[in-house]
Every structure is written in C-alpha cells, then in structure tokens.
Amino acid sequence: MIERPLRDDAPLLDAYLSALDEDRFDFIIPGHKRRAGLLDEGLGRVVDADVPLYGGLDTIKQSVGTLHEAERRAAAYYDADWCRFSTGGSTHTNQALALALGRPGDVVIVARSLHRSMLLGLVLADFRPVWLPTQLDAESGLPVGVATEDVATALRLNPRAAALILTEPGYLGTTSDVATISELAHRYDVPVIVDQAWGAHFGAHPDLPRHALAYGADALVTSTHKLLVGYSQASVVAARTERLNVDRLNRGFDATQTTSPAGAILASSDAARALLETRGVELIGRVLSLVRAARERLRTEVPGLVIPDELSFPVGRFDPTRLILQLAPIGADGVVVERHLLKQHVSLESADRDTLLPIITVTDTDESLTALLDRLVPVLNDAVGTPRRRSTALSWLVNPVQSLSPREAFFAPRERVDAAEAVGRVSAELVAPYPPGVPVLAPGEVVTRELLDGLLDAARSGVRIAYAADPTLSTIEVVA
Numbered sequence: 001m002i003e004r005p006l007r008d009d010a011p012l013l014d015a016y017l018s019a020l021d022e023d024r025f026d027f028i029i030p031g032h033k034r035r036a037g038l039l040d041e042g043l044g045r046v047v048d049a050d051v052p053l054y055g056g057l058d059t060i061k062q063s064v065g066t067l068h069e070a071e072r073r074a075a076a077y078y079d080a081d082w083c084r085f086s087t088g089g090s091t092h093t094n095q096a097l098a099l100a101l102g103r104p105g106d107v108v109i110v111a112r113s114l115h116r117s118m119l120l121g122l123v124l125a126d127f128r129p130v131w132l133p134t135q136l137d138a139e140s141g142l143p144v145g146v147a148t149e150d151v152a153t154a155l156r157l158n159p160r161a162a163a164l165i166l167t168e169p170g171y172l173g174t175t176s177d178v179a180t181i182s183e184l185a186h187r188y189d190v191p192v193i194v195d196q197a198w199g200a201h202f203g204a205h206p207d208l209p210r211h212a213l214a215y216g217a218d219a220l221v222t223s224t225h226k227l228l229v230g231y232s233q234a235s236v237v238a239a240r241t242e243r244l245n246v247d248r249l250n251r252g253f254d255a256t257q258t259t260s261p262a263g264a265i266l267a268s269s270d271a272a273r274a275l276l277e278t279r280g281v282e283l284i285g286r287v288l289s290l291v292r293a294a295r296e297r298l299r300t301e302v303p304g305l306v307i308p309d310e311l312s313f314p315v316g317r318f319d320p321t322r323l324i325l326q327l328a329p330i331g332a333d334g335v336v337v338e339r340h341l342l343k344q345h346v347s348l349e350s351a352d353r354d355t356l357l358p359i360i361t362v363t364d365t366d367e368s369l370t371a372l373l374d375r376l377v378p379v380l381n382d383a384v385g386t387p388r389r390r391s392t393a394l395s396w397l398v399n400p401v402q403s404l405s406p407r408e409a410f411f412a413p414r415e416r417v418d419a420a421e422a423v424g425r426v427s428a429e430l431v432a433p434y435p436p437g438v439p440v441l442a443p444g445e446v447v448t449r450e451l452l453d454g455l456l457d458a459a460r461s462g463v464r465i466a467y468a469a470d471p472t473l474s475t476i477e478v479v480a
C-alpha cells in the first residue's frame with residue numbers, strides 16, 4: 001500500500017512544501033528571501049527553508065485562509081470550539097489564556113506545580129492565586145498532581161474564582177483526576193484551564209490518558225514540539241466556549257503572538273495533528289512497546305533500579321510512554337551518569353541526582369532505544385553506590401505564604417540582600433530549578449530557610465537554577 005503523504009491531510013504543511021518548491025520573486029520580508037545561501041552557505045542552511053505565514057503559506061492578505069483551515073481541523077480533533085496555533089511555545093499560549101480570564105485582581109485557584117510561564121501569566125493578568133499543593137505518591141515520592149479534596153475546599157472558599165488552572169500531566173507524566181475536578185469546578189461555573197504542555201499525545205491511544213478537553217476541561221495548551229513532532233516553539237491552544245468568551249480568547253492570544261509567524265512552526269503543528277489523526281494508534285502503540293521493552297531490559301540488567309509504570313499509579317493517571325529511572329535505591333548519582341553519557345553524545349531530557357528522564361517519542365525505533373540502553377546500562381552499573389532513601393525534588397514541595405500578589409511584587413521596588421537576610425522577606429524574583437521550571441521562589445511569596453537551603457543543595461548537586469538575579473544565590477532580590 002502506498003502511504004498517503006501527510007501533506008494531503010495537513011493544509012499548512014502542504015502550503016509550506018508548495019512554497020519551498022515554487023520559483024518566487026519575493027519583495028517582502030523576511031529579508032533573507034530564501035537566498036541567504038548566496039551570501040554564505042552556513043547561513044543559507046539556517047534560513048533558506050524559512051517560509052513565513054504571510055506571503056508564504058498564505059498571501060499577505062490571507063486570502064486563502066490556510067491557517068484558519070488548519071486551526072479548524074485541530075479544533076475538530078479536540079472537539080473544541082476554538083483553536084489557535086502559536087509560534088511562541090506554550091509560554092505564549094499559557095499567557096494568552098491567562099489574559100482571556102476574569103478581571104485584574106480576581107482570584108484564581110492554581111496548582112503550585114505550575115510552570116513559570118503561567119506564573120508570569122498571573123503577573124500579566126494581575127490575578128491573586130489560591131495555591132493547590134502538589135500531592136506526592138508515598139511509594140515513589142513522585143508528584144501526582146493535586147488532590148481532589150484540596151480543589152473542593154478551594155472552590156468552596158472561592159466560589160467566584162475566575163478559573164481553576166492545572167498542569168496536567170506534571171513534568172514526570174502523572175496527572176490529577178481531571179474529570180472529577182472539572183465536574184466539581186463546573187458546579188461553581190468556574191472554567192478549568194489545563195497546561196498540557198507535556199501531553200500533546202494524550203488521547204491518541206486507548207492506553208494513554210485522554211486529553212484535558214475530553215475530561216471536561218474548558219481549555220488546554222499543548223507543546224507540539226515536546227512529545228510530538230513539532231518544530232521548537234510550536235504550541236496549540238484549544239478551548240470550549242461555554243464558560244470562556246471567544247473575543248477574550250482571541251484578544252488574549254493576539255496580544256503577544258508575533259505578527260511574523262514562521263511557517264515551519266505552524267506547519268509542524270498542523271502535521272502533528274494530521275499524524276495523530278491518521279496514524280496515532282499505530283505510532284503511540286510502538287512507543288508503548290519500546291518503553292515497555294526498555295523497562296524490562298533495565299530492570300534485568302541493572303538490578304535494584306526503580307522504574308515506575310502505569311501499575312504504580314491509579315488507573316489512567318500516568319503517561320505510560322514515560323521512562324523514569326529512580327536512582328536512589330542503587331546509590332548512583334544521575335548527574336555523574338549524565339556526564340558520562342554526554343561524552344558518548346547521548347543527551348537526556350533531565351538528569352538530577354535521583355532521577356533520569358530519557359524522552360521516548362514517535363520518532364524512536366528499536367535501534368535508537370538499543371543505542372541508548374547499550375550505553376546507559378554499563379554507565380549505570382559503574383555508578384552503583386550505597387543505596388539512599390528516595391527523596392522528592394524541591395519543585396514539588398513548595399507550599400508558600402503569599403504576601404503580595406505576583407504582579408504587585410513583580411513591579412514593587414526591590415533590593416538585593418544576603419541570602420540569610422532574605423529569610424522572612426517577600427521575594428521579588430522568580431527562581432526555578434530547570435527542568436522542570438516550576439518556580440521555587442516566586443514574586444510575592446515569603447522566602448524561607450528551607451527553600452533557600454533546598455535551592456543551594458540542588459545547585460550543588462548539579463541542577464541548573466534558572467532566572468535568579470544572582471546565579472550563585474548568595475544574594476536574593478526581595479521587595480524593598
């Protein structure tokens with residue numbers, strides 16, 4: 001059977017490829033006009049496949065409506081009323097949703113495991129967060145979303161909240177009970193917004209959790225570049241409009257979307273949707289078998305290594321394509337393991353002392369997994385040491401005292417003080433171990449000794465601590 005090319009089901013991909021094949025006489029931006037290779041071969045390799053949306057995938061006047069058609073198809077895929085493609089990552093789409101909710105000063109109920117992009121969305125929209133603590137799985141120490149009971153209490157105390165904002169799945173692939181939580185929120189007519197950056201494939205195979213809208217949420221954001229085949233920065237936002245307003249959604253989105261979107265990014269989101277629709281079950285099925293086989297081999301060849309799977313969590317609350325290696329029981333140091341792997345040109349999505357996270361996606365094969373495991377197994381066995389107790393990363397332990405709203409603190413006069421003196425003061429800055437990018441210090445929250453010591457410990461153990469005004473953390477910016 002001849003496989004139907006994806007471009008037949010993906011109008012933006014088709015437009016992108018057609019534009020690449022055309023002889024054109026462009027007197028528009030981008031200034032490279034796809035002829036930068038005439039000036040320098042290397043520069044040409046970078047920019048000569050760059051086709052813009054305006055004057056590339058569609059006319060400058062958008063007379064063909066290619067983007068609109070692709071977004072309409074994606075909306076249908078999610079059974080949504082509204083969908084937009086972003087070239088600014090889920091950072092942009094999270095903030096677009098924040099700008100589409102409520103009024104300045106409104107309360108929003110938010111999972112404290114939120115990504116920094118959404119926290120800055122709260123700054124932009126001037127919301128007052130009521131935080132939901134991260135629930136931990138007693139056995140693995142891994143974060144498992146928010147507790148339904150905590151959501152129920154927060155809703156009872158804040159029945160007029162502008163929204164309930166969740167991060168599903170969390171960075172390690174676990175989810176809250178989104179269906180029950182959405183139903184609870186809707187009793188108060190509170191819209192449920194889900195940052196599903198790490199769940200672009202959700203709903204594409206019966207063994208995966210469904211996507212957030214299928215569980216009743218009102219809006220979702222997803223990064224097609226993370227676990228699918230999107231170009232870097234590709235993100236999609238989809239919403240139902242029973243509790244959200246289309247004009248607000250468009251205004252929120254357009255406020256910070258570039259006026260010069262790159263065609264490759266948009267075309268890749270379109271293609272990712274078409275791929276899931278036409279071959280999702282087959283491709284995700286293959287990822288699932290690859291990951292299951294990898295777990296088996298690792299368990300056999302590295303005795304004691306702990307690798308959670310779908311049986312480790314309540315049914316439907318874990319992404320079974322996630323391969324999470326917990327190193328404490330074998331006493332290995334993940335940062336050292338990563339260093340050895342990098343020397344062999346193997347890079348992992350995340351490596352801290354206790355956890356390694358290789359990302360396996362629809363582009364992996366038996367060969368790529370074998371190449372990974374042939375290198376990983378010996379390095380892990382060489383790194384085996386004295387078993388440690390499993391610990392939970394600082395990002396999942398934050399349960400702050402909010403002293404000022406994020407926006408008040410973001411714009412407040414600030415001063416830099418020695419870290420010891422910052423304890424008890426209100427943070428003016430956002431500091432996040434990256435990955436996962438969950439703020440540990442956030443504007444408006446009281447700085448504690450535990451958080452500071454935890455950040456210093458994480459930095460010492462080789463974790464990148466991002467966005468701190470003073471990367472050594474010897475001083476902290478607090479509200480003056």
Ligand SMILES: Cc1ncc(COP(=O)(O)O)c(C=O)c1O
Nearest residue numbers: 088089090091115117195197223
């Ligand atoms: C939960 C979550 N939301 C949003 C983002 C931002 O996504 P993007 O990199 O597409 O801007 C990230 C990035 O890591 C994330 O982990």
